[in-house]
Amino acid sequence: xxxxxxxxxxxxxxxxxxxxxxEAGGAALAVPCARAxxxxxxxxxxxxxxxxxxxxxxPPAAGAGRGRRTAAMAARLRRLSHALIAVPxxxxxxxxxxxxxxxTHLGDPGTVRDLLVGSSTDVxxxxxxxxxxxxxxxxxxxxxxxxxxxxxxxxxxxxxxxRVGAVRTAGVFLLGHVLATLLTELxxxxxxxxxxxxxxxxxxxxxxxxxxxxxxxxxxxxxxxPRRRWALLGGIGLALAAGSLVGIDPLTGWGHAFALLIGxxxxxxxxxxxxxxxxxxxxxxxxxxFAHSERASGNT
Numbered sequence: 448x449x450x451x452x453x454x455x456x457x458x459x460x461x462x463x464x465x466x467x468x469x470e471a472g473g474a475a476l477a478v479p480c481a482r483a484x485x486x487x488x489x490x491x492x493x494x495x496x497x498x499x500x501x502x503x504x505x506p507p508a509a510g511a512g513r514g515r516r517t518a519a520m521a522a523r524l525r526r527l528s529h530a531l532i533a534v535p536x537x538x539x540x541x542x543x544x545x546x547x548x549x550x551t552h553l554g555d556p557g558t559v560r561d562l563l564v565g566s567s568t569d570v571x572x573x574x575x576x577x578x579x580x581x582x583x584x585x586x587x588x589x590x591x592x593x594x595x596x597x598x599x600x601x602x603x604x605x606x607x608x609x610r611v612g613a614v615r616t617a618g619v620f621l622l623g624h625v626l627a628t629l630l631t632e633l634x635x636x637x638x639x640x641x642x643x644x645x646x647x648x649x650x651x652x653x654x655x656x657x658x659x660x661x662x663x664x665x666x667x668x669x670x671x672x673p674r675r676r677w678a679l680l681g682g683i684g685l686a687l688a689a690g691s692l693v694g695i696d697p698l699t700g701w702g703h704a705f706a707l708l709i710g711x712x713x714x715x716x717x718x719x720x721x722x723x724x725x726x727x728x729x730x731x732x733x734x735x736x737f738a739h740s741e742r743a744s745g746n747t
Contacts, residue, residue: 536613537604544588544597544656551591563587563654568628570636570649585624589655600660607667610721616663619713623662627706628653631698653699658706661687665710666717683707 551559565572566587572580588594608616632653638644661683668679687707691700 534601534605534608534613536617537601537608540604541597541601543586544600545592547587548590548592548594548597551587564652566654567651568632568653569651570632570639573628573632574636581625581628584628584654585656585659587654587656589657596656596660599664600656603660603664603667607663607670610667610670611717612720612722615717615720619663619666619710619717620659622713623706623709624656624659626709627658627662627702630705631702635698651696651698653696657699658702661703661706662710662713665707666713667710669711669714669717670721680707680711 551563566580566583568580568584588596588600590596604616604620607619611619635644635648639646639648664683665680668676671679684707687700687703690703691697
């Protein structure tokens with residue numbers, strides 16, 4: 448009689464189902480091997496090689512591309528919202544200018560004319576209600592919704608606000624708006640008082656954000672590398688010169704020049720409190736980058 452010890456086949460023995468032990472052992476080994484190989488029989492296990500029944504491939508989801516596009520759009524919207532939150536003064540002021548600009552085109556022409564005349568920073572209005580006149584005159588952009596100032600305003604003030612904060616940006620804007628107005632209107636009042644100008648010079652139409660905008664642009668130039676700085680100042684100067692050639696009021700032209708000078712005078716204050724300033728490595732060319740200032744800004 449032959450015996451089997453722990454599954455070792457002994458020659459001449461038969462399996463319980465009557466099959467040859469070699470066949471039974473081969474079948475027993477083939478099944479787990481096939482399962483491990485993903486229902487694919489391999490020659491290293493046992494039996495013939497069976498090629499074919501591999502694991503079924505799962506097709507890509509139909510909405511995968513749409514999901515990626517949605518995620519990319521959501522990321523862009525988050526970046527845009529973060530950029531807008533970083534410049535609250537510029538954002539709010541731009542919305543005000545857009546609203547008044549739309550009103551100048553859609554509102555009653557007579558009412559619009561009365562509002563603009565009442566907002567004029569002439570000597571007559573400044574002598575009666577100076578603070579209110581200076582405030583409301585800066586709520587309009589010359590030209591309304593088609594004004595070029597509406598395009599330059601968020602670009603210039605947004606760039607300055609990201610570097611020095613909302614409070615300091617508002618301070619530079621108000622300084623340019625108020626001082627340039629007074630430097631142009633007070634000489635008119637003095638000239639009328641001594642008889643060099645007629646009394647009609649006390650009333651003129653003068654409003655808009657150009658003085659404050661030019662002062663902020665000049666202040667921003669002080670934070671740029673030298674080449675960009677002088678390019679920006681030169682561009683402003685050329686624009687002002689071109690404006691004087693196309694018939695802009697000479698008094699307004701002087702106000703623009705004063706505003707440019709006020710922005711340049713603000714350079715030391717702006718540079719001391721800037722969040723970003725030109726890095727010291729890399730030369731003075733246009734390729735210089737902005738490096739984070741070690742001095743923390745107190746305004747947001």
